[in-house]
Amino acid sequence: MKRKILMLSLVAGCLLLTSCASKKELVNLQNENKTLNSSYQDAKEQLASSRTRVTSLEDQLAQERKNNQVLRSAYDALQGSLDKSLQSNNQTSVNIAKLVDEINASNAFIKRLVEAKTKSDSLNMALTNKLTRSLSTNELKEVDVQVLKGVVYVSLADNMLYKSGSYEINDRAAETLSKIAKIIKDYSDYDVLVEGNTDNIPISRANIRNNWDLSTLRASSVVQCLQNKYGVDPQKLTAAGRGEYNPITSNDTEVGKQRNRRTQIIITPKLDQFMDLIDKAPENQNK
Numbered sequence: 001m002k003r004k005i006l007m008l009s010l011v012a013g014c015l016l017l018t019s020c021a022s023k024k025e026l027v028n029l030q031n032e033n034k035t036l037n038s039s040y041q042d043a044k045e046q047l048a049s050s051r052t053r054v055t056s057l058e059d060q061l062a063q064e065r066k067n068n069q070v071l072r073s074a075y076d077a078l079q080g081s082l083d084k085s086l087q088s089n090n091q092t093s094v095n096i097a098k099l100v101d102e103i104n105a106s107n108a109f110i111k112r113l114v115e116a117k118t119k120s121d122s123l124n125m126a127l128t129n130k131l132t133r134s135l136s137t138n139e140l141k142e143v144d145v146q147v148l149k150g151v152v153y154v155s156l157a158d159n160m161l162y163k164s165g166s167y168e169i170n171d172r173a174a175e176t177l178s179k180i181a182k183i184i185k186d187y188s189d190y191d192v193l194v195e196g197n198t199d200n201i202p203i204s205r206a207n208i209r210n211n212w213d214l215s216t217l218r219a220s221s222v223v224q225c226l227q228n229k230y231g232v233d234p235q236k237l238t239a240a241g242r243g244e245y246n247p248i249t250s251n252d253t254e255v256g257k258q259r260n261r262r263t264q265i266i267i268t269p270k271l272d273q274f275m276d277l278i279d280k281a282p283e284n285q286n287k
Contacts, residue, residue, distance in 0.1 A: 131180065215244075
């Protein structure tokens with residue numbers, strides 16, 4: 001009996017020990033499971049966070065790619081503009097250089113023109129002064145000497161040169177014409193135009209149909225006198241008649257008519273000199 005009781009006690013003890021061991025192991029397993037479950041939840045949260053971050057990074061990467069494409073397009077556009085600007089600057093530099101050359105050539109041409117004009121003005125003034133000093137006080141009453149626009153005008157009164165209504169030259173005009181002829185011969189680079197003018201009173205005589213004829217014949221008489229009597233080169237001389245159509249004042253008074261009846265000896269620099277300068281004018285390369 002005692003033996004049975006002992007055996008039961010041993011079995012109960014073993015069961016009790018086994019039960020205690022299983023309970024402890026269960027607690028351990030439960031704790032481990034709890035820890036694993038907590039770690040699992042943390043891992044899930046971390047994974048979700050990582051996925052969110054990856055998505056955000058992918059969005060940022062896509063945006064950066066777009067930005068990079070925009071910047072590349074902008075760079076290409078700027079590079080193209082820079083290339084065009086450099087090309088334009090090179091062309092502009094060439095154009096500026098050409099323009100500077102043209103300006104320099106124009107300035108040189110203008111300088112030559114000014115020098116020629118200054119020389120002409122100086123010669124005109126010297127000619128005028130020389131002629132005026134050579135004329136007597138009485139002659140200066142009937143001879144007017146002026147320089148207008150680079151041309152010397154010697155205006156001789158009609159009553160000093162001719163008889164009324166005639167184109168024959170008076171003897172008393174000879175001395176004055178001789179002085180004028182000497183001046184003309186001294187200035188070989190000048191041309192001479194002798195121009196006859198009348199008042200508006202009609203005239204009709206033998207070989208003189210009207211004032212056109214009278215003014216032209218008077219100019220011709222002076223030209224022939226300068227040539228034949230005083231040796232002026234005829235190639236320098238030109239005769240012209242203006243009739244009554246070039247008055248310097250009104251014909252309403254006798255004084256006005258007398259002033260309009262005149263012969264002008266117009267002394268001008270040879271135009272060939274100025275035409276040569278004009279022919280040498282610089283041409284515009286941009287035509």
